[in-house]
Each structure stands twice: as structure tokens, then as C-alpha cells.
Amino acid sequence: xxxxxxxxxxxxxxxxxxxxxxxxxxxxxxxxxxxxxxxxxxxxxxxxxxxxxxxxxxxxxxxxxxxxxxxxxxxxxxxxxxxxxxxxxxxxxxxxxxxxxxxxxxxxxxxxxxxxxxxxxxxxxxxxxxxxxxxxxxxxxxxxxxxxxxxxxxxxxxxxxxxxxxxxxxxxxxxxxxxxxxxxx
Amino acid sequence: xxxxxxxxxxxxxxxxxxxxxxxxxxxxxxxxxxxxxxxxxxxxxxxxxxxxxxxxxxxxxxxxxxxxxxxxxxxxxxxxxxxxxxxxxxxxxxxxxxxxxxxxxxxxxxxxxxxxxxxxxxxxxxxxxxxxxxxxxxxxxxxxxxxxxxxxxxxxxxxxxxxxxxxxxxxxxxxxxxxxxxxxxxxxxxxxxxxxxxxxxxxxxxxxxxxxxxxxxxxxxxxxxxxxxxxxxxxxxxxxxxxxxxxxxxxxxxxxxxxxxxxxxxxxxxxxxxxxxxxxxxxxxxxxxxxxxxxxxxxxxxxxxxxxxxxxxxxxxxxxxxxxxxxxxxxxxxxxxxxxxxxxxxxxxxxxxxxxxxxxxxxxx
Numbered sequence: 001x002x003x004x005x006x007x008x009x010x011x012x013x014x015x016x017x018x019x020x021x022x023x024x025x026x027x028x029x030x031x032x033x034x035x036x037x038x039x040x041x042x043x044x045x046x047x048x049x050x051x052x053x054x055x056x057x058x059x060x061x062x063x064x065x066x067x068x069x070x071x072x073x074x075x076x077x078x079x080x081x082x083x084x085x086x087x088x089x090x091x092x093x094x095x096x097x098x099x100x101x102x103x104x105x106x107x108x109x110x111x112x113x114x115x116x117x118x119x120x121x122x123x124x125x126x127x128x129x130x131x132x133x134x135x136x137x138x139x140x141x142x143x144x145x146x147x148x149x150x151x152x153x154x155x156x157x158x159x160x161x162x163x164x165x166x167x168x169x170x171x172x173x174x175x176x177x178x179x180x181x182x183x184x185x
Numbered sequence: 186x187x188x189x190x191x192x193x194x195x196x197x198x199x200x201x202x203x204x205x206x207x208x209x210x211x212x213x214x215x216x217x218x219x220x221x222x223x224x225x226x227x228x229x230x231x232x233x234x235x236x237x238x239x240x241x242x243x244x245x246x247x248x249x250x251x252x253x254x255x256x257x258x259x260x261x262x263x264x265x266x267x268x269x270x271x272x273x274x275x276x277x278x279x280x281x282x283x284x285x286x287x288x289x290x291x292x293x294x295x296x297x298x299x300x301x302x303x304x305x306x307x308x309x310x311x312x313x314x315x316x317x318x319x320x321x322x323x324x325x326x327x328x329x330x331x332x333x334x335x336x337x338x339x340x341x342x343x344x345x346x347x348x349x350x351x352x353x354x355x356x357x358x359x360x361x362x363x364x365x366x367x368x369x370x371x372x373x374x375x376x377x378x379x380x381x382x383x384x385x386x387x388x389x390x391x392x393x394x395x396x397x398x399x400x401x402x403x404x405x406x407x408x409x410x411x412x413x414x415x416x417x418x419x420x421x422x423x424x425x426x427x428x429x430x431x432x433x434x435x436x437x438x439x440x441x442x443x444x445x446x447x448x449x450x451x452x453x454x455x456x457x458x459x460x461x462x463x464x465x466x467x468x469x470x471x472x473x474x475x476x477x478x479x480x481x482x483x484x485x486x487x488x489x490x491x492x493x494x495x496x497x498x499x500x501x502x503x504x505x506x507x508x509x510x511x512x513x514x515x516x517x518x519x520x521x522x523x524x525x526x527x528x529x530x531x532x533x534x535x536x537x538x539x540x541x542x543x544x545x546x547x548x549x550x
Binding site: 075091092093094095096097163165166167168185 | 280
């Protein structure tokens with residue numbers, strides 16, 4: 001089990017995440033959650049593979065991760081991580097429950113997510129918005145259609161929502177960190 | 186007193202002195218802003234400290250507020266406020282996304298004397314026609330981002346629905362007025378208003394709501410409604426012609442066509458203590474089905490059993506509980522069906538029975 005876990009974490013590159021957290025300039029930085037610790041704890045509880053329905057980090061660095069249940073692939077559970085403490089599974093309640101086929105399509109394999117890119121993506125988001133001191137409102141990963149272009153492919157999109165005293169802004173990226181859309185009030 | 190304590194006191198005193206000095210450097214709003222509009226404008230100009238355009242200005246005895254845009258940095262919007270006799274605080278940044286309308290005038294063109302005159306005229310109109318005295322007057326565009334000028338909205342205690350809007354150009358001339366009516370705004374002559382010729386008609390007093398006290402028994406309507414239907418029928422004084430029945434654990438809501446006027450629907454609420462209240466009366470919707478159904482048209486006697494059995498109809502929701510139930514015509518104007526909403530910790534399910542209590546559908550939402 002420990003060997004499998006190590007392999008997965010190595011594949012995820014989450015070890016780099018810790019270094020990434022310290023690499024950003026301190027003044028305008030975001031208190032990155034320790035995703036390596038979170039995912040290590042999570043995989044220890046649910047095992048691999050982890051299929052991500054949605055991942056969201058809030059301003060305070062709390063994480064809410066929705067994953068497809070392996071034993072019951074028609075169900076989605078939420079796992080929360082708050083500065084070292086993991087909480088879950090919390091049943092996710094939908095107004096209209098998606099079918100298994102829809103869920104299978106919607107989820108993103110955890111191994112597909114390049115977490116070490118996140119600090120650089122935040123720096124890019126600030127630069128694209130022209131808001132070097134903007135604070136994170138939330139950072140979210142979920143499949144959807146970007147506002148920036150027409151798509152029916154329902155691609156995974158990272159959304160960086162930022163704000164400052166005079167502006168709100170949102171930058172969308174694909175999984176490789178390419179900018180899809182920039183929207184500034 | 187120790188040296189360290191003296192030092193702390195000294196630092197605290199120095200901090201207070203510097204704060205006081207900073208506050209005393211700030212321009213002070215006049216004590217009577219409406220009588221010293223030039224001084225008020227000068228205080229705002231000094232506090233803003235750079236060329237600006239004005240998007241909005243509120244003016245009254247007790248408060249004034251300006252929303253301005255920096256001419257040199259059009260992305261910078263700030264709000265400044267003045268309290269009579271107090272130093273003006275620094276401006277508060279306003280987010281660009283919160284600016285709904287960008288109509289503006291140069292700060293130099295801001296005529297607060299015109300605003301004070303317009304406010305006095307609005308108060309004369311209010312007193313002469315039965316409206317409440319307006320506290321302040323506003324300069325800016327209307328909600329459609331048009332007609333930049335001074336604006337007073339008058340309301341009345343005599344009629345909650347009465348509303349009069351009076352507007353002036355930024356220099357305080359060309360007053361116009363319009364009254365709110367059911368079919369929209371109607372123009373009113375300002376000369377007539379100033380002479381008290383358009384007084385508010387007091388609204389007819391509303392009759393007290395029809396209520397029946399509870400009987401002390403606590404109910405769960407999902408376990409049965411027959412007895413309470415009979416109690417409501419006694420209040421209505423005629424057999425109930427239903428439009429919609431909504432059943433929750435703690436409330437029963439009945440939309441019933443009025444016996445004397447089938448174009449009106451009364452909504453009766455029964456609380457879990459048995460209290461009955463006539464909550465509202467509305468016109469029917471034109472071209473809707475508007476065909477009443479009676480207690481005999483749906484499986485009233487089986488209703489509690491149908492509700493209790495509903496969770497078993499969706500095996501994949503084994504922990505589901507009944508959230509609520511309703512009886513209404515199926516489709517546009519079909520037979521009355523029973524609709525039961527289920528809920529578990531992951532979502533919702535819907536079960537439908539027909540007019541004879543036969544299962545029509547049971548599925549996860």
C-alpha cells in the first residue's frame with residue numbers, strides 16, 4: 001500500500017507543491033494549502049484511483065474536493081481539508097443527480113492534474129488581469145465550457161477568481177496552464 | 186511609575202496626537218450643509234484632492250455623499266461622505282464592477298445650491314400633497330442610466346403604494362414630476378403639485394385577515410388531511426373546488442376557487458396547531474386550465490398510505506424520506522394526480538400517482 005501511495009504521489013508531483021508554496025513572492029502570495037498532505041491522507045483513506053469531480057480552494061486555503069465513489073460510481077463524495085485536518089466523506093447532494101455515464105465523463109483522473117503548475121498560474125492570472133496585488137477569492141477545477149471560446153467538449157478548466165480594492169477578475173486555464181479566458185470588471 | 190510604563194504612555198500619547206493632527210488636517214463639513222453649499226463643495230474638493238467627475242451626489246441636512254471618478258485614472262472610483270461639523274474621511278475605493286452607470290458631470294459643474302433649492306421644492310410638494318418629507322435629494326442618472334439630474338422620490342404614510350418622483354436638471358431648473366400608478370408612471374404638472382393639487386388618496390383600510398385559532402392538536406399533514414379539509418370547507422361555506430393542494434409535515438396549503446367567483450383563487454393555510462388563515466386572494470391566470478377539482482376526484486382516502494409507501498417505490502434511495510406532497514392536475518388540464526417529493530442525503534426523488542392511486546412514475550431527480 002505504502003509503495004503504491006508513493007508511486008501515485010510521485011506521479012502527481014505533489015511533492016513539488018510544497019516547494020511551490022514557498023516559491024511565490026511573499027507580499028501578494030496566497031496561503032497555498034498543503035495539497036501533498038491532503039492527497040496523501042485522502043489516498044490513504046479511499047485508495048487509488050481518485051477521480052475528481054470538482055476541486056475548490058477558498059481564500060483561506062481550505063480545500064473542498066468532490067470525488068466519484070469507487071464502490072458506488074453513481075455517487076459523489078466531498079472531502080474537505082482545512083490546514084492539516086481532513087474531513088469526509090460528506091455526501092454530495094445534487095438538485096438533479098447525474099447519470100453514471102455523465103459522472104464518468106465529468107470526472108478528471110487525479111494523475112492528470114499538474115498541481116505544481118498552480119503557483120505559476122496564479123502569477124499569470126495576476127499579470128493577465130494587471131492586478132499584481134490581487135487576492136485569491138477561489139481557485140477551482142471542474143469540467144465545463146470556458147467563457148472564452150465556444151466548446152462542446154466540456155474540458156477541465158482551472159478558474160482563478162481574484163479581487164482587489166477596485167477590481168474583480170477571473171482567469172481560466174486548461175490543464176496545461178494555457179490561458180483560456182480573462183475577464184476583469 | 187516605571188520607566189517602561191512611562192514610555193508606553195508616551196508612545197500612546199504620541200500616537201493619539203498624530204491621529205488628531207491627521208484628523209484636524211482634514212477638511213471639515215459645514216454644520217448646516219444646505220445653508221453653506223459652497224463650503225460643503227469646497228470641503229469635498231479638498232478631500233478628493235484631484236480633478237474628478239461626479240457620478241452621484243446625495244445631499245441632505247445630516248449627510249452628504251459623493252461618488253467620483255478620477256479624471257487622470259478612469260478606473261478609480263471613490264466614495265466620499267460628509268457628516269455636518271465633522272472632518273471628511275478619506276475616500277473609499279469602489280469596485281469598477283459595482284458602477285452600474287457611468288454618466289457624470291465635472292466636479293466643477295456640481296451645483297449644490299441647485300440641489301438645496303430642489304430639495305426645498307420637493308419638501309414643499311410633499312407637505313402640500315400628503316407625502317412624507319424627503320430627507321435628502323440625489324444627483325445622478327435614473328435606473329436606466331438616463332436623465333442625469335437631481336431626483337427626489339416621495340412616498341406616503343397614507344398609501345404604501347403611492348410614489349411621486351420629481352426631477353430637475355443638474356442646475357436645478359426644469360422640474361418634472363410623475364406619479365406611480367398600477368399601469369406605470371403618469372406625468373403630473375409641477376405647478377399643480379406646488380399648489381397642493383395632487384394629494385395622495387388614502388388607501389382603503391385592509392380588512393383583517395380571516396383566521397381560525399388552532400385546536401391544540403399537533404398535526405403532521407403527511408399522515409392525513411381529511412379532517413382539516415372539512416374544517417376549511419366549513420370556513421369557505423361551500424364544497425371546496427381545488428386548484429392546488431400542497432402538503433408538508435407542518436403546513437397544509439390549499440388554493441381554492443372562490444364559490445362566488447371562479448376567476449378568483451383563495452389560498453388557505455392550516456398550521457400544524459390547526460390554525461386556519463386566509464393568506465391571500467388572487468385572480469386566476471387567463472388561458473390557464475382553471476378547472477376546479479373536488480375531494481372525490483383524487484384518492485383522498487388512500488393519500489396517507491400513498492405518501493407512506495412512496496419511498497419504497499425508488500429502491501435506489503433506500504434512506505429517502507418524504508419531503509412534501511401535492512395534488513394538482515397532471516399536464517395542462519388532466520386528472521388530479523398526487524406528486525410526492527422524496528429526499529435523502531444525496532438528492533431528490535419524485536413519485537407520481539394517478540387519480541385512482543395507481544403508480545405513474547418513480548424516479549431519482
